Amino acid sequence: MSTAGLPMTVPAEGLPSRVRIHEVGPRDGLQNEKSVVPVEVKAEFIHRLVEAGLDTVEATSFVHPKWVPQLADAEELYGGLADLPASAGVRLPVLVPNERGLERALALGAREIAVFGSATESFARANLNRTVDEALEMFAPVVARASESGARVRGYLSMCFGDPWEGPVPAGQVVDVCRRLLDLGCDELSLGDTIGVATAGQVEELLTALNAAGVPDEVLAVHFHDTYGQALANTLTALRHGVTTVDASAGGLGGCPYARSATGNLATEDLVWMLRGLGVETGVDLDRLVATSTWMADRLGRPSPSRTVRALSPTKEQ
Template sequence: MSTTRELGLPMTQTAPGVAVDTVQVWEVAPRDGLQAESTSLDVDTKVELIERLAAAGAGVIEVGSFVRADRVPQMAGSAEVLQRVAHLEARTPVLVPNVRGYDLAREAGADDIAVFLSVTESFSQQNLGASRERMELAARDVLARARADGVRVRGYLSMVFGDPWEGHVSASDVLRLARDMRSWGIEELSFGDTIGVATPGQVRTLVRALVAEGIPVESIALHMHDTYGMAAANVYAGLEEGVRVFDAAAAGVGGCPFAKSATGNLATDDLVWMLEGLGIRTGIDLDALNDTSVWLSRALGKPTTSRVATALTR
């Protein structure tokens, strides 16, 4: 197995038009990644994955989801996982869909959560089993509880760039929901290319529209999927617009079990390789991350989709 030190790569060079020198990688393999895999990992393996990611330098690791086990069995045991990784220095947020999920998360010690909404009605029904209106009301209820409890909240918006049932997604719908979520008290919003159809021009246009609506670029995160091979290019477009937070999953695991044709998340390995080559710091050790990606792929019984992890393990 090669290491980045042995290869002497990537070559570091500041990119024109990119004004940031540090970004935050929001690691989603233990939640968004594993929830879409056909193989379910036990609690011990999930905990080891999170500990490995933290040891590699990941500062934020989304560790689980308090959803119904009959809909997402891969997330069973999230309460125990959260409790067993409480000693880590990394942030360990969890996803909650409603007040019931919030209560369960709080009982397990959560003080850092995320709520999830779909821009489109079709995906809300398919993924969450409820209308957009109902899910927005549930999110507002969770936000009210979280504010009272002093709990940190992130907001996810899915199907931002396209929907497999509805096709094109109107920017006005994205902006409306983003404005609403900000008015509820959510400071950071992650915009998801759930089926991986976005292009750099679309990313640039969306970020500029959000900023024009008064949403600070510091509050914007991008969650890209690599279905059409555009995830890294879309991140670059976000960097040029000043975005500093990007979601990614070690080994590129995941996708979306409820979205037709959606393949894996942007691989954290590929993201870190590109960012380091641009002179942008992430705090993540790429060799340690690669070791974890290889280990995770073996645990899932599948090859990695990360091009960097594949290259480094030859």
């Protein structure tokens, strides 16, 4: 990549020196595809992402194939990644919906798992067919057993800022569910703006409320969708507040199969471009990452929605 394709670096005060990117493209991105991506393509995608410097790549979900047929190949895919954990620092978390999913994941040697909850009743029923309380009850033995086995547990919390049925979500409501997830034993919480309606002020308000309730920034991650073009602004607000883990999806893949208004995740390339310009380290080779997302876009038969991929891709229109 030429210097013309790199942002000018102007460090800003009040930002972390390094950000850990939690790459969700292979799971959160590909589960939203209408067609099933071949398992060998998924495996190569993950290997390419690791080679680009992403050390945390969420590989798949051990959910029943009836609900997410795009991830029905979880066992085959995860088994084909056995060479990656041997590489220094590579983390391959997986999503599990229940105890059966956990059993499948642990049997393959998974050391990081995630559960997926909701801050609102409407989305809990649409996504899990349970109330918020019932979902937490279902997660309790999953988190306990995972922790007992030595696995690290992440708790995803969707609809933290707005819900398509309920509208704006009060910060106190989110704080309550976050506290309960931590009390179950989750090591990390990912705050999801599932339909992409959050603004910077909301982000600051929620993070401040969480801190006041005893939830430190060190256990938090942010997960923004870019429906209204606010994902980078919201991320920057979270970083200034003290959060150092950001979820992103290579090429901007993804959405949410249970929330029709949700568009793609924050593109990893767009995030890396911004952070590089601010002098924040990520360990990611942007050139390789753009090449990876361009490769995947070719496999999916459509251009990447990432503005950075489009700007830096050698095949971009002139």
